[in-house]
Amino acid sequence: MADYEALKTAVISGKVAQVKELTQQALDDGRNPQEVLDQGLIPAMDIVGAKFSCHEFYIPEMLIAARAMQAGIALLKPGLAAQGGKPRGKVVIGTVKGDLHDIGKNLVGLMLQGGGFEVLDLGADVKPERFVDAVKTNQPHFIMMSALLTTTMLAMKDTVEALKAAGIRNQVKVAVGGAPVTQRFCDEIGADFYASNATGAVTKAKEFLPV
Amino acid sequence: MIEPNFERFRTMLLRTGEPDRVPLGDISVHPMLKASVLGRPVRTLEDEVAFWSAAGFDHVPIEQGLQLTDVIRRQSMHEVEARYAVGTDDTQVRSWATEGKGLITTMAEFESVHWPDPDALDYSAFSRIGTLLPPKVKVIAVLGKVFTCVSWLMGLEGLSYALADDPDLVAAIFERVGRFQHRVAENMLCFDSVGALWHADDIAFKTQLLVSPRVLRTHVFPWYTKMNRLTHTKGRLAVYHSDGALQEVVGDIIACGFDGLNPIEPPAMDINEVKRQYGSKISIIGNIDLGYTLTRGTPDEVRAEVRQRIRALAPGGGYAVASSNSVPEYVPLANFNAMREATFEYGRYPIAP
Numbered sequence: 001m002a003d004y005e006a007l008k009t010a011v012i013s014g015k016v017a018q019v020k021e022l023t024q025q026a027l028d029d030g031r032n033p034q035e036v037l038d039q040g041l042i043p044a045m046d047i048v049g050a051k052f053s054c055h056e057f058y059i060p061e062m063l064i065a066a067r068a069m070q071a072g073i074a075l076l077k078p079g080l081a082a083q084g085g086k087p088r089g090k091v092v093i094g095t096v097k098g099d100l101h102d103i104g105k106n107l108v109g110l111m112l113q114g115g116g117f118e119v120l121d122l123g124a125d126v127k128p129e130r131f132v133d134a135v136k137t138n139q140p141h142f143i144m145m146s147a148l149l150t151t152t153m154l155a156m157k158d159t160v161e162a163l164k165a166a167g168i169r170n171q172v173k174v175a176v177g178g179a180p181v182t183q184r185f186c187d188e189i190g191a192d193f194y195a196s197n198a199t200g201a202v203t204k205a206k207e208f209l210p211v
Numbered sequence: 212m213i214e215p216n217f218e219r220f221r222t223m224l225l226r227t228g229e230p231d232r233v234p235l236g237d238i239s240v241h242p243m244l245k246a247s248v249l250g251r252p253v254r255t256l257e258d259e260v261a262f263w264s265a266a267g268f269d270h271v272p273i274e275q276g277l278q279l280t281d282v283i284r285r286q287s288m289h290e291v292e293a294r295y296a297v298g299t300d301d302t303q304v305r306s307w308a309t310e311g312k313g314l315i316t317t318m319a320e321f322e323s324v325h326w327p328d329p330d331a332l333d334y335s336a337f338s339r340i341g342t343l344l345p346p347k348v349k350v351i352a353v354l355g356k357v358f359t360c361v362s363w364l365m366g367l368e369g370l371s372y373a374l375a376d377d378p379d380l381v382a383a384i385f386e387r388v389g390r391f392q393h394r395v396a397e398n399m400l401c402f403d404s405v406g407a408l409w410h411a412d413d414i415a416f417k418t419q420l421l422v423s424p425r426v427l428r429t430h431v432f433p434w435y436t437k438m439n440r441l442t443h444t445k446g447r448l449a450v451y452h453s454d455g456a457l458q459e460v461v462g463d464i465i466a467c468g469f470d471g472l473n474p475i476e477p478p479a480m481d482i483n484e485v486k487r488q489y490g491s492k493i494s495i496i497g498n499i500d501l502g503y504t505l506t507r508g509t510p511d512e513v514r515a516e517v518r519q520r521i522r523a524l525a526p527g528g529g530y531a532v533a534s535s536n537s538v539p540e541y542v543p544l545a546n547f548n549a550m551r552e553a554t555f556e557y558g559r560y561p562i563a564p
Contacts, residue, residue, distance in 0.1 A: 014375055055459065058423045060371035067372070098293030100307035103367050104416070125291060150506040151295045151541035179417050179454070180502040182478070197418045 002026035004040045007072070011044035012051075014064030016071045023072040033079030037116065041072050045114025049199035059107065062198070066110035073113070087118035089209050090140040094122035094131060096155035101148035104178060107198040108144060115202040128155065128162035135163065135172050142205055147178040156181075157189040173208050177201060213267050213555055217349035217406045220269040224407065224448045224470040224494050226529040233521055233558030235551060236473060236496035236531030238272040238351055238409055241540040243296055243303075244547050256336055260343045267551050270406065271344065273336050274353035276395045277360050277388060280327045282314070288363070296540035297506075303540055313366030316373070318380050324364075326387065329394040337402040349406025352399040354438075355452070356412050358421075358431045360388045367421065374426065382430065389434035396438045400445045407448040410435060410469070415455025417479050424460050432460075432467050439468030450496065454536060455479050465492045473497045476535045486524050495524065497533040499550055505534055505542050510549035517553035526562050 003022060010018035026036045048065040051057035057065075093109050095102045102124045109119045120138055122130055131143050143163075147153035156176050163169040173192040176185070177200075186194035193208060195201040213232065222230040245253040245262045253262050263271045277283060288306040295303045315321045340350060361384050362370050373381050399405055414421055414431065435451070442449045450471035451464050456479040457472075464472060472489075474497030475482045482498040489495075499505055504516050517532055524530040532554040538547055557563070 055419050058419065058426075059367065059421050060374045060426075061423075063368060063371040064375045098291060098295065100289060100291055102311070106311075106368070125293075149295070149539070149541070150502055151297070151539070152293075182502065184503075 002029050002031045002036065002040075004036075004043075007036075007040035008044040008047065011041060011065055011068045011072065012047055014061070014068045016068045019068040019072045020075060023075045027075065027079065032083075033076040034083065034085050037073070037076055037080070041069050041076075042114065042116050045069055045111065048114065049111055049202060052197070053199050059103070062107060063110070066114060069114050070110075088116035089142065089205065090118045090120070090138065091142045091144055091205065092120045092122060092131065092134045092138060092140045093144045093146070094126035095124035095146045095148075096152055096159065097125060097127045098155060099147050099149060099152035100124045101146070101178070104148075104198070105144075105146040108146070108177065108201045111198040111202045112205065115206065117202075117205065128159040131159045132162050132166045132168065135168050136166070140172060141209060142173045142175055144175040144177070144201060144205075146176075147181065150180040153178060153180050153185065156185075156191065160189050160191060175201060175204065175208075214347070215264050215267070215269045215345055216347040217269045218347065220349075220531065221406065221448060223528055223531050224450070226491070226494055229526075229528045229560040231560060233525045233554055233560075233562075234531040235266075235268050235554055236533035237268070237538055238270070238353055238411075239537035240266075240547070241296075241538060241542075243540050244538060244542065244544060247544045248548070256340055257343055260340065260345075260348075264345055264348060267555060269347075270349055270351040271340065272351045272353050272409065273340065275332055275334065275337075275399065276354045276356055277327070277329075277391045278356045278363075280332070282324060282327065283360060283363055297543050308363045311366050311368050313362075313364050313369045315364050315380075315384060316369055318377070318383070321380060321383060321387075326391070329391050330398065332395065332398070334398055334402070337399060337404060341402070341404045344404060350402070350404045351407050351409050351450075352396075352405045353409045353411060354392060354396055354399065355408075355410030357385065357389050357392055357434045358414050358427070359412050360392070361385055361430075362421075364388070371422075374422070385430035385434075389430075389437075393434060393438055393441070396441060400442060400447060405447060407450060407470075408438065408442050409450045409452060409473075410438070411452040413452075413454045414460075415453055415457050415479070417455060419456050420459055421455075424463065427460060428463065432463055435464075435467040435469070443468060461485070461489055461493075465489060470494060471496050471531075474533060474535045474537075477502065482520070483523060486530075490529055494529040494531070496531040497535055499532060499534050501535045501537070501539075501542070505538070505546050505550065508546065510545045513546045513549040514553040514556075517550055518557045521554070521557045521562060522564065525558065525560075532558065
């Protein structure tokens with residue numbers, strides 16, 4: 001009998017070994033990998049996000065929980081792939097040109113994975129044309145850009161313009177975040193949404209997903 | 212021309228009434244802007260003194276500490292060259308901290324690090340500046356960086372995992388870094404030119420603390436308390452700087468003994484609320500918005516923001532005008548000048564309503 005409550009608790013407290021054991025146990029019990037993901041790992045990361053939002057969790061607790069979640073997902077992946085299961089959505093993330101600050105971007109990536117999204121991480125110091133190429137190649141639902149500095153966040157505008165110039169702006173939703181980024185800036189550059197932290201990015205991504 | 216006078220800054224920090232003027236509180240201005248203000252490149256200690264005095268500051272900042280040594284600058288940072296500045300097509304180089312896996316991930320790596328000797332750092336600027344300073348100007352010695360140095364050495368992600376996987380390693384690194392910085396503080400405070408210590412140690416980001424208050428209370432705040440006791444024993448004052456949302460620990464920061472808090476970053480913190488809740492216990496320095504006003508706003512918008520902050524926060528003392536982080540190369544010169552000039556224009560006590 002799969003114990004999803006125990007699995008959730010293990011993810012939330014970052015217990016990698018327990019998460020592996022409980023995930024494997026669920027699979028051995030004949031549970032569908034998608035069910036284990038949907039009823040165990042994803043709800044656990046939803047709780048982690050909520051705890052982060054109310055300052056019960058901080059970056060370490062979030063990273064440790066995400067690491068445990070990824071250990072579970074690794075066990076589910078073969079089964080999910082065999083079933084042809086599709087992620088909730090596909091997201092290209094990256095820290096913009098000139099900027100090497102990537103922990104915020106990494107947290108967004110981890111929380112998106114925890115929310116059932118497929119994440120393609122382009123890394124840091126990403127030029128607009130690389131975002132454009134990634135959209136052409138991977139057809140994501142979203143690109144999400146991060147920046148630490150007021151001066152580097154202007155590369156977000158360059159990326160939006162590059163998407164327009166390539167004729168693919170309407171194919172993808174553009175999200176922006178990072179220390180100097182505001183809703184006002186998001187509106188100014190014609191991005192689709194802004195989130196102030198990783199959990200907000202996941203919540204907004206779910207809202208903006210095409211039905 | 213306003214005569215620089217550290218007593219102005221000291222009165223602001225002590226909250227013993229209103230100084231003659233609202234002081235300027237920044238300690239970090241990019242060399243490109245310094246050169247523009249001074250009319251020549253800032254290359255020497257003499258140039259530094261000339262810039263800070265000509266720009267209307269009551270202090271000259273000098274930094275020293277573990278953060279400037281090779282173990283951090285060469286082994287824990289990465290450089291990127293890009294166009295960061297405004298008004299030029301030239302590129303500049305910025306150093307970026309390691310945020311993933313850092314230099315130290317195990318106790319063996321910790322023990323193999325070649326730790327510099329804090330007594331062997333170069334303090335010559337602190338002694339030499341004594342003969343260069345205008346009579347009433349003092350040095351603000353920039354130090355701090357206990358949490359920051361540990362997160363740079365381990366990477367913030369590495370530190371995060373180690374808090375769960377290897378707490379003894381985390382404790383050992385904080386102890387080593389804290390002891391080092393404390394010794395640097397002792398050395399800095401030997402110089403008569405030093406009027407205050409400025410602890411620049413980012414522990415928060417836009418919406419919250421980077422790590423839990425428990426971690427900070429265990430590993431970081433005790434070092435601040437020790438350094439502040441030493442500072443006050445020597446008759447000097449202490450300012451704390453951290454980016455981000457500090458609401459959960461402002462009480463702790465005050466309890467550590469800091470006299471001033473900087474930079475009260477919008478929108479992470481509401482400076483009026485900080486003033487209302489804590490203004491009787493700690494002075495506040497900063498809040499002129501680097502996210503918009505100083506960088507992308509007009510000089511008129513900068514002037515209006517400075518005027519508003521002075522009117523709202525300066526009456527009774529305990530406030531200094533400064534940027535909400537620092538003055539980097541992407542602040543237009545006209546905006547930097549507008550911030551200074553508006554402080555001179557509107558900052559004379561008694562503050563006009």
